[in-house]
Amino acid sequence: MLPTSHPWIEGETLGEHLESRGVTRRDFLVFCGQISAVLGLSELAVPGVANALQAVKRPSVIWLQLQECTGCVESVLRTADPTIGDLVLDLVSLDYSHTLMAGAGHAVEAALKDSVKTNFGKYVLIVTGSIPTKDGGIYTMLSGRTAEEVLVEVSKGAAAILAVGACAHWGSVQAARPNPTGAVGVRDIIKDKPVINIAGCPPIGDVVTATVVHFLTFGRLPATDAEGRPLFAYGKRIHDQCPRRAHFDAGQYVEEFDDEGARKGLCLYHVGCKGPATFSPCPIFQWNSHTSWPIGAGHPCIGCTEPHFWDTMTPFYERLPDVGGFGVEQRVDLLGAALALGATAGVAAHAIATGVHQMREKKRSLPVVDQPPGGGAGSGAKGA
Amino acid sequence: MAATKVVVDPITRIEGHLRIEVQAENGKITNSWASSTQFRGIELVMVGRDPRDAWAFTQRICGVCTVVHAVASCRAVEDALGITIPANAELIRNLVHGMQFVQDHVIHFYHLHALDWVDVVSALKADPEGTAKIARSISPWPNNSATHFAEVQNRVKKFVGSGQLGIFTNGYWGHPAYKLPPEVNLLGVAHYLEALDWQRDVIRLHTIFGGKNPHPNFLVGGMASAINLDSTATINAVRLSEIADMLRRARAFVEQVYWPDLVAIAGFYKDWAAIGGGAKNYLACGEFPEATVKDYDKLYFPRGVILDRDLTKVHPYDHQHVTENITSSWYEYSGGEGKALHPFEGETMAKYTGPKPPWTYLQDEPKYTWMKAPRYDGKVMEVGPLARMLVAYASGHPDVKAIVGDTLGKLGVGPAALFSTLGRTAARGMETVLLVKKLQDWYDALVARIKGGDTQTFSKDKWSPDKWPAKAQGYGYLDAPRGALGHWVQIENGKIARYQCVVPSTWNCSPRDDKGQMGAYEASLVDNHPLVNPEQPLEILRTIHSFDPCMACGVHVLDAQGNLLTEVKVQ
Secondary structure (H helix, E strand, C coil): CCCCCCCCCCCCCHHHHHHHCCCCHHHHHHHHHHHHHHCCCCHHHHHHHHHHHHHCCCCEEEEEECECCCHHHHHHHCCCCCCHHHHHHCCCEEEECCCCCCCCHHHHHHHHHHHHHHCCCCEEEEEECEEECHHHHCCEEECCEEHHHHHHHHHCCEEEEEEECHHHHHCHHHHCCCCCCCEECHHHCCCCCCEEEECCCCCCHHHHHHHHHHHHHHCCCCCECCCCCEHHHHCCECCCCCCCHHHHHCCCECCCCCCHHHHHCCECHHHCCCHHHCECCHHHHCECCCCECCHHHCCCCCCCCCCCHHHHCCCCCCCCCCCCCCCCCHHHHHHHHHHCCCCHHHHHHHHHHHHHHHHHHHHHHHHHCCECCCCCCCECCCCC | CCCEEEEECCCCCCECCEEEEEEEECCEEEEEEEEECECCCHHHHHCCCCHHHHHHHHHCCCCCCCCHHHHHHHHHHHHHHCCCCCHHHHHHHHHHHHHHHHHHHHHHHHHHHHHHCCCCCHHHHCCHHHHHHHHHHHCCCCCCCHHHHHHHHHHHHHHHHCCCCHHHCCCCCCCCCCCCCHHHHHHHHHHHHHHHHHHHHHCHHHHHHHCCCCCCCCECCECCCCECCCCCCCECHHHHHHHHHHHHHHHHHHHHHHHHHHHHHHHCCHHHHHCCCCCCCEEECCEEECCCCCCHHHEEECCEEECCCCCCCCECCCHHHEEEECCCECEECCCCCCCCECCCCCCCEECCCCCCCCCCCCCCCCCCECCCEEEECCECCECCHHHHHHHHHHCCCHHHHHHHHHHHHHHCCCHHHHCCHHHHHHHHHHHHHHHHHHHHHHHHHHHHHHHCCCCCCECCCCCCHHHCCCEEEEEEEEEECCEEEEEEEEEECCEEEEEEEECHHHHHCCCCCCCCCCCHHHHHHCCCCECCCCCCCHHHHHHHHHCCCEHHHCCCCEEECCEEECCCCCC
16 A cells, blocks of 8 residues: 555556566565465465466555544554565555545545546445544544545445454444444444454554455455454464463463563463454464564453454453353363363353353354355455 | 635644644735544543553554553553552663654654655656765765666656556645755655665564554553563563664664755755744653653653743743643533643533534634643643754753754754744654664663663552552653653542543644634744645645644543543544
8 A cells, every 4th residue: 555665557467567576476476375375275276366466457445544543554554574565565556545645635635536436346445443423423524524424425436345443343442431422333334335344453464465465366355254354364363373372271371460470471361361352363473574462572462353342351451251252172271270270260261161152153153154246244346 | 815715634644633724815824723623532431440451542542653652651550559660661661662753753754744845756857866976975875876766766757657646646746845856856755665664674673572563562560571581482682682683773774864864855945944933832741761750850851841932941841730721622611611721630521513514614613623722831832852852952951952053053054943844843853863872772771781680570569459549640741752741540449530641732733722822733834834825735734744743642531520521632
């Protein structure tokens, strides 16, 4: 979405573009392999991804910022790889963005109108921020119009809508109890189109770009869970991918910050980690060019990819209550229990929660399969 | 000729939603209104919650200055609970906050402000050899070759030729206020692109100590990132050397790209040293504790207040003198809106009285914004880099005196030039140059402490709520990249009873108060301010961007005994 040092020219295919940049076919295939891995595709899919990507032309992207903090824009600015990351960002022509556009006022509103008109039915709409619905929507006004009015209008011609970040997903911090402005997510307003929720406060920028790549490569949006979150990123709990998991299973915990356990990198469950209830790619993708991630830096997960986490995951430093979403295998739980002499209550909670989770998982599994075109969030909007 | 009414909404290349309205006559702005058009109510959300969680909620006020509310919140809660954090944690917070400054200021210059001064289209006409010559004359940066600039120019040519201009669509290219020769425009464009890569790299310091950016993690009582040289999962020699490398790269870019570019570009716009001054008072709450946060005389940037641009005297800063007025804001006070309130007594009841959307003009409305009007002793204040540099300069700060003197000398202007649009932009660069060196000092101090055997990063004593008093209140200050920030918290029975923030962009974007005094943005736009073509409000962008607006930050809230009083300023 950013201008990069190697802008991609309209009409140029990605293959031509890469050639003009001196990227070899081999490097490109390596990239396709990486992006396929991110998307959870097998090695066999790599040539298909390569062919599809190579033929792609620059589609328009319109980025609306509603009631928000700009953190999601910043996160995408930090997208990982300095060369290939640029390339992914460069897949699109960013026709509207408050944060980056050179012009202002009427000039950019005209640019928005032009892009909607020219690319009607084809553009990708990225939305960050929630929509305040109380009092006629006057809590977020853009060019003198309510956020809701602008969103509804611009969504009409969108081939795909990506709701990026917790605010666009479900409202986030301003929708936390008591939700003073009546903030809601995009899916609460736009009901006649597939909306992909790139969850997180903010999400990892790479998930946003990978979703765009998926759309451009396959001509449809990725499969999602019931929350509309792409499975390639949000299909697993943090707890089940956590490098500190062995310590959980062994009953080795940080009991307070900066204690011996903290200095050995033990499990943060007892100081409030919400990893067992949180579906997120953090441990795998990591943050900021794979530098680290919250648990890696010694702080418990706060569960920011889950809806309503400001209410359901707080107090952040309290151990997870005995409901909802523990997803460890029971056998391993019991092993952990046996080793964790004395942590009986927690273990019982675990076992119960595992059962609860299994039920939830069954429910979740329904909408995650690909649906026929025109269907729900996981369906294949055509475009590009 | 009658005054022309001009609306600029959205103001782009800022954080958040800002609308500027002006009246212009004969090429000059004669009146102005700054309106923040978003409200979120975050402080209201915080009532009844665990004060140890407050940093995470308030951090979400802003994803650009993603560190500042979190640290101010930790300080407020630590003040209330009587917690002194370990020296290592203070150093780590300085490193994290200092890097926020450096990265944020560079992003601001290239990605949010440069296009006000640099004409991208003109860069196409540049002679790359000429650009290289200029670049080499001001800096040893390795990418200053004709080949590199020609490559950048070719890409931009192809890009412009495609007709798909993306974010450059409908820019004010060719506007007569653009004064740079094509060669310098090309220099600016090349470094705009380089800075995009640079910012992703150096911010990883936040990821090492806080796990991610934006919104790294913090902790009341210290930092959660434990130090252990003998573990793979903690701050160890590998992590420290990564940080050392980042600091080197940060310093090289600031000293060899950002600062030379800023000075070179400023040389072509000296007329802007007499434009856009505005408010005559400047406030800094001080920042970067070199001992504890309570050792006010050991802050790297001192605190203080400058009145009426008099640099011979620095008045002491005391948060008790801060009040907020709502005469022009969409709020009401239970005691009537005539009385300004200190944040510990502040209330906020949102009450929208503006026109029914869609809006045409707000300038004829008695109330026209979600921002309140903070005042210090009833006076309008400007906060931010310029205020900090002025307070430090007037306080006799040796580093600041040296760089201010040097810069004024290079540009051939006197100290009065600082009170301007250009002065604001220059001050931001100056403090970046100073801080990128200070980062190294803090890093060295941290390493020395670890070497000496001190690895403590967290004070455990008051972590547990059963050690807290039944009632407590605290104030957390922090001078953020955009200026003085304050968080005020009241805690009752282990829960937040009231929470308020007065933030930099609330000071600067404040509307008129009960005495009709304009806020800093508004005042700057009527201070000898040109507007040649109302259809292309480039000059307005220059001055507003010189403040680096961060509208999401204008929030406030609280509650008083169940009567929910919110006070949010913006967002």
